Amino acid sequence: MNNTAPLLDVSGLIKRFSVKGRGPKGERRFVHAVDNVSFTIARGEVVGLVGESGSGKTTIGRTLMRLTDPTAGVIAYEGTDIAHLPAREMMAFRRKIQMVFQDPFASLNPRRKVGQLIAEGMEIHKLGTRQKQDAEVKRLLTLVGLPADAGQRFPHEFSGGQRQRIGIARALAVAPGFIVADEPVSALDVSVQAQVLNLLQDLKEQLGLTILFISHDLAVVEHFCDRVIVLYLGRIMEIAPCHRLYSKPAHPYTEALLSAAPVPDPDRKGDRIVLEGDIPSPIDPPSGCVLRTRCRYALPDCAAVRPELREVAPNHFKACLRDDIL
Amino acid sequence: MIDFLLARIGSAIVTIFGASVLAFAVLRAVPTNPARLIAGPFANDEVIAQVTANLGLDKSLPVQYLDYVTSFFIGDWGFSYSAGQPVLSQITERLPASAELALYAFLFAFFGAVLVTVLVSFLNSRWLDRFLRLLSFISVGVPPFWLALLFLMVFFERLGWFPGPVGRGPAPTGLYTGLFTIDYLLAGDFAGFGTALHHLALPSIALALGPFGYLVRLLRANLLDIINEPFVTVLHAKGVAPISTHFRHILPNAFLPTLTAGGLILAQLLGGSVLVERIFVWPGIGTLVIDGILRQDYAVVQAFIMLSAIIYIGVNLLVDILYGYVDPRVRRS
Amino acid sequence: MTEPPMSIPLLEVTGLKTSFTTPRGTVKSVDDVSFSIAAGKTLGVVGESGSGKSVTSLSIMRLVGRGGGVIDDGAIRLNLPGQPGLDIRALDEKAMRKVRGNDIAMIFQEPMTSLDPVWSIGDQTIEAIRLHQDVSKNEAREKAIEMLRLVGISAPESRVDDFPHQLSGGMRQRVMIAIALSCRPALLIADEPTTALDVTIQAQILDLIRRLQKEIGMSVLFITHNLGVVAEIADKVAVMYAGQVVEEGPVRTIFSAPRHPYTVGLLKSIPMPGGMRVDDAGSRRLDTIGGMPPNPLALPAGCRFAPRCSLAIEDCHKAPPPLVQAGDEHGVRCIRWQEVSK
Known part of the structure; x- marks a missing residue:
């Protein structure tokens, strides 16, 4: 990590989706899916992106991949802003940024063999000869812990955990510099989930992968990530190194999230902080701090001022007005 | 609901506009000069010029279009030179015949399909289900004109149970709606009502079978989908009896x-059916249009295009309103 | 077999076997499952997908037939207070419908699809009430509003006429609970009721179930794959694997002194909050259970977990192990349980 410039530098990222119908005053309405989000990821770093449904975590992942175009903001990958690159120039970056999906086969052609699926990216980006690609497929399959001849079979012949291994092999096939993993273990049973997490851990150590790990599972993120970004309603609530976030959460939302997560320990009693009510609509988010409608620490000021991210300890940022809590 | 209706009316205007442009273009796109057609083969240039001026064909296209649209809306739908009478009166004369046929065909198809399919799915018998699938397969595949001929051969010629190809039968003395069955009922003449139904039976069933098969397929597939929805398991877990689950929950969803498909079918049927009308000598719109095309009587064709658009819009509006009534998700948004 | 307890349990399931016929053969989804639930207590059933936990609950409700399943063997007894015990399997369909939703109620995983989209939530609650109670439509409506208030829906007087699509996932699950509890059942079967919900909403729903359990005094059969949720809500736990209960016991015993290799493996394979396991090489790794659950069409002759078990010996592959007592109310289906420790 001698390179001090971050691999990925996202600033002021905004994504709005327009909604059918108009508001009470006849104005156009938007879902504010991602609302002014900025963060960086260093080379070799694994950053967790946590949040509940509607937090914008998946939208951020999709925007980084340019599967959806951002409304505004800069996504600098190795210094180049890819947020508004035309399709032709984006092609080169599509190779560098790969995605691992929750269900890797939901979007793939079930009639193609696993080997063809893995080699697809190499074909598109014209990497190596046919023979080299075949050899590479075998190497990748072994790397992710599958038999080298698995490439001759079809996706439906594999179990969920094996499919996720294939999905990982597919992402690695084009030697990407950055991987967006969107809930890669959420659909798996616990025992299989552990196997895939270990695989990711090994690959990260062997290949020095840089990963944005999107998940709703706090324990998995704590286990796997170096740094964590906590999202709520399209905004960043807190960013901190992993051990710090879990031991000393600074934001009321993180505190509630950690307290709500069930722990496999029947003796843990203690007071649970239950966030009352539902997540507000992202079409019409609360003024000021978006958490204030459910926050037990909210003050009148919280409705008036939108809190910006500020550093409360080295590398530890929070978007909360109050300093006298937690 | 008002927003919803406004949006509907907006799209209706667009549809009517499109249809009017199409209808207008039909007349202009024909290779022969309509004026010459109307004036006849022996007319001299002077007469043709006179007819051209009468038809307004010497004006610019936009003006012609505007003239056309305004006259359409004041009830001047053009003059059918082959019949020697205004198109509108021809259509009002013949529409009830097609409408009555369409209505009965629709009733057979729609309610027949719903009744049979729901019953079979409720009884949950594999054999009945197979039979239903076969029936729908056959009825979708068989062309209605062939069926019409078959019906005539069997039920008229062989068995003599139904009247032959003689059209609608005797007309009731007082015509209110133009639908014979209704008019007989209004007059309290049940024997006449029976006669009218008797004449309607073969052609309407011949027309109904295709849509019937289609609706059976659609409804069957939807019922199977809904039966496997988690909420149906929840209903069983609540202790709701199967009959109530099936008819009060599954059916409304499926x-x-x-309903949408039924609307489209009704709109299509109302436009008349050329072949079945021909075979049964039914004095409907379908026969009128085909004669119009063959005689290059384009005023009739034009009027038919507009009429189809209006029927389509009307039926769809009806379906939308019904939909809003049945489906709360539509009602609220 | 467990000693006969002092008080009669509310639900006793003994030797339950349920199978499904598929084109490729018969799947024994539930194979010789026994457990009991005491009045007012919560039994957590944990297992991974395909372990048979949901089929067990549907068998108790006698709803497996819809999916082509058949209860082949076993007894399901419901002992309502002050009434003679009910043999669930012997009831005719009509009597069974009186049990469903009235004595045993059920809530499911998918709050988004568990409600009829064209019925208002009030009407769906009223339907449940009027099925089992002899009340007028207006009285039922009042009761429905009361239930909606009880499960924490604000302004229930106006929300009662809302349709499911107007509610969030958490709210719908509250409505489901309102419907399930509207007849004050003696047993609530909750099949992964919080799996589809966000953590903060999950916490709300778990709190709600616990609170209402106390108020109504019902027992809960809580089915989940989430060990954290089980630790929080259950008094007793049954761990299922490949259609069998492999270990059962009080929640503390299961988490602190498990005796089945599968339970141990499961507990070790989840990332523990706060505790980071670092192996000798300094790498963060989770312990895993190697391999995969057996093919339900070709189950091993001996112990079903043996092919994945690091402690398996030859005997394990020979005959299916019986459920043996490893301690007070603690049963284990393993012949080497004495060698197993966490």
Whole structure:
């Protein structure tokens, strides 16, 4: 990590989706899916992106991949802003940024063999000869812990955990510099989930992968990530190194999230902080701090001022007005 | 609901506009000069010029279009030179015949399909289900004109149970709606009502079978989908009896797509059916249009295009309103 | 077999066997499952997908037939207070419908699809009430509003006429609970009721179930794959694997002194909050259970977990192990349980 410039530098990222119908005053309405989000990821770093449904975590992942175009903001990958690159120039970056999906086969052609699926990216980006690609497929399959001849079979012949291994092999096939993993273990049973997490851990150590790990599972993120970004309603609530976030959460939302997560320990009693009510609509988010409608620490000021991210300890940022809590 | 209706009316205007442009273009796109057609083969240039001026064909296209649209809306739908009478009166004369046929065909198809399919799915018998699938397969595949001929051969010629190809039968003395069955009923003449139904039976069933098969397929597929929805398991877990689950919960849910399809089918049937009308000598719109095309009587064709658009819009509006009534998700948004 | 307890349990399931016929053969989804639930207590059933936990609950409700399943063997007894015990399997369909939703109620995983989209939430609650109670439509409506208030829906007087699509996932699950509890059942079967919900909403729903359990005094059969949720809500736990209960016991015993290799493996394979396991090489790794659950069409002759078990010996592959007592109310289906420790 001698390179001090971050691999990925996202600033002021905004994504709005327009909604059918108009508001009470006849104005156009938007879902504010991602609302002014900025963060960086260093080379070799694994950053967790946590949040509940509607937090914008998946939208951020999709925007980084340019599967959806951002409304505004800069996504600098190795210094180049890819947020508004035309399709032709984006092609080169599509190779560098790969995605691992929750269900890797939901979007793939079930009639193609696993080997063809893995080699697809190499074909598109014209990497190596046919023979080299075949050899590479075998190497990748072994790397992710599958038999080298698995490439001759079809996706439906594999179990969920094996499919996720294939999905990982597919992402690695084009030697990407950055991987967006969107809930890669959420659909798996616990025992299989552990196997895939270990695989990711090994690959990260062997290949020095840089990963944005999107998940709703706090324990998995704590286990796997170096740094964590906590999202709520399209905004960043807190960013901190992993051990710090879990031991000393600074934001009321993180505190509630950690307290709500069930722990496999029947003796843990203690007071649970239950966030009352539902997540507000992202079409019409609360003024000021978006958490204030459910926050037990909210003050009148919280409705008036939108809190910006500020550093409360080295590398530890929070978007909360109050300093006298937690 | 007001927003919803406004949006509907907006799209209706667009549809009517499109249809009017199409109808207008039909007349202009024909290779022969309509004026010459109307004036006849022996007319001299002077007469043709006179007819051209009468038809307004010497004006610019936009002006012609505007003239056309305004006259359409004040009830001047053009003059059918082959019949020697205004198109509008021809259509009002013949529309009830097609409408009555369409209505009965629709009733057979729609309610027949719903009744049979729901019953079979409720009884949950594999054999009945197979039979239903076969029936729908056959009825979708068989062309209605062939069926019409078959019906005539069997039920008229062989068995003599139904009247032959003689059209609608005797007309009731007082015509209110133009639908014979209704008019007989209004007059309290049940024997006449029976006669009218008797004449309607073969052609309407011949027309109904295709849509019937289609609706059976659609509804069957939807019922199977809904039966496997988690909420149906929840209903069983609540202790709701199967009959109530089936008819009060599953059916209303599965019914929604059928309603849309039913509307389209009704609109299509109302436009008349050329072949079945021909075979049964039914004095309907279909016969009128085909004669119009063959005689290059384009005023009739034009009027038919507009009429189809209006029927289509009307039926769809009806379906939308019904949909809003059945489906709360539509009602609220 | 467990000693006969002092008080009669509310639900006793003994030797339950349920199978499904598929084109490729018969799947024994539930194979010789026994457990009991005491009045007012919560039994957590944990297992991974395909372990048979949901089929067990549907068998108790006698709803497996819809999916082509058949209860082949076993007894399901419901002992309502002050009434003679009910043999669930012997009831005719009509009597069974009186049990469903009235004595045993059920809530499911998918709050988004568990409600009829064209019925208002009030009407769906009223339907449940009027099925089992002899009340007028207006009285039922009042009761429905009361239930909606009880499960924490604000302004229930106006929300009662809302339709499911107007509610969030958490709210719908509250409505489901309102419907399930509207007849004050003696047993609530909750099949993964919080799996589809966000953590903060999950916490709300778990709190709600616990609170209402106390108020109504019902027992809960809580089915989940989430060990954290089980630790929080259950008094007793049954761990299922490949259609069998492999270990059962009080929640503390299961988490602190498990005796089945599968339970141990499961507990070790989840990332523990706060505790980071670092192996000798300094790498963060989770312990895993190697391999995969057996093919339900070709189950091993001996112990079903043996092919994945690091402690398996030859005997394990020979005959299916019986459920043996490893301690007070603690049963284990393993012949080497004495060698197993966490």
